[in-house]
Amino acid sequence: DQQVKQNSPSLSVQEGRISILNCDYTNSMFDYFLWYKKYPAEGPTFLISISSIKDKNEDGRFTVFLNKSAKHLSLHIVPSQPGDSAVYFCAASALNYGQNFVFGPGTRLSVLP
Amino acid sequence: DSGVTQTPKHLITATGQRVTLRCSPRSGDLSVYWYQQSLDQGLQFLIQYYNGEERAKGNILERFSAQQFPDLHSELNLSSLELGDSALYFCASSVQGAVNSPLHFGNGTRLTVT
Numbered sequence A: 001d002q003q004v005k006q007n008s009p010s011l012s013v014q015e016g017r018i019s020i021l022n023c024d025y026t027n028s029m030f031d032y033f034l035w036y037k038k039y040p041a042e043g044p045t046f047l048i049s050i051s052s053i054k055d056k057n058e059d060g061r062f063t064v065f066l067n068k069s070a071k072h073l074s075l076h077i078v079p080s081q082p083g084d085s086a087v088y089f090c091a092a093s094a095l096n097y098g099q100n101f102v103f104g105p106g107t108r109l110s111v112l113p
Numbered sequence B: 001d002s003g004v005t006q007t008p009k010h011l012i013t014a015t016g017q018r019v020t021l022r023c024s025p026r027s028g029d030l031s032v033y034w035y036q037q038s039l040d041q042g043l044q045f046l047i048q049y050y051n052g053e054e055r056a057k058g059n060i061l062e063r064f065s066a067q068q069f070p071d072l073h074s075e076l077n078l079s080s081l082e083l084g085d086s087a088l089y090f091c092a093s094s095v096q097g098a099v100n101s102p103l104h105f106g107n108g109t110r111l112t113v114t
Helices: none
Strands: A010-014 A019-025 A032-038 A045-051 A056-059 A062-067 A072-077 A086-093 A107-112 B005-007 B010-013 B019-024 B031-037 B044-050 B053-057 B064-068 B074-078 B087-094 B109-113
Touching: A010 A019, A019 A032, A019 A086, A019 A107, A032 A062, A045 A056, A045 A062, A045 A072, A072 A086, B005 B087, B010 B019, B019 B087, B019 B109, B031 B074, B044 B064, B044 B074, B074 B087
Parallel strands: A010 A107, B010 B109
Antiparallel strands: A019 A072, A032 A045, A032 A086, A056 A062, A062 A072, A086 A107, B005 B019, B019 B074, B031 B044, B031 B087, B044 B053, B064 B074, B087 B109
16 A cells, blocks of 8 residues: 555656656655655655645745645755656655654656757 | 765676675765666665664565674675666765765666576
8 A cells, every 4th residue: 555656757858847756655744754855876855845834945046835634745956957867756744753754656757959 | 975874886797696785875874775676667666774774674585684893884695696686776874863964875776687
């Protein structure tokens, strides 16, 4: 039973345009959400997070939106750059669960020059 | 550089053997997590330690065990290895005890069981 889902295995976007990566979760106890980026042969790198008390968090070109009623979050990258090409993982945790982080299966983003 | 160090980077071994994967967390981080990533799969949580004590267990097989030592480094022991254990094993650390602190990952150990 996947508690964190990323239904798009891959996404291609033109350089300079917006990339939107989506993530859905099923456990209403989750209260902290994160996005990670992973290049081949490297570990996942923390990008941005959001707690359930907010609906938006911004850091430079990266913005995460949280819709708790829909149990949905998204990562917007604007403008997209070729260096953003990587696999993006959505993750969620719940304080009451000891902050175990549950990861989605990932979305491979390709930014085309 | 995340500050999390994992050794070795690559490990090739035969079925039935036992291996030990090592992880040094970021300076100041008390919590260590182990994750497994099989081919084209997501990250599966195995086990978490906090300041030497086991905090949570995920989908960790009985053939696998881990510990965190007083200097906070951690080891993941995999025994009676099977072909299906071939995967990337990631260690991550976090401050823990601070609410909502992200995980920081090492670059992983790639285990190949032949």
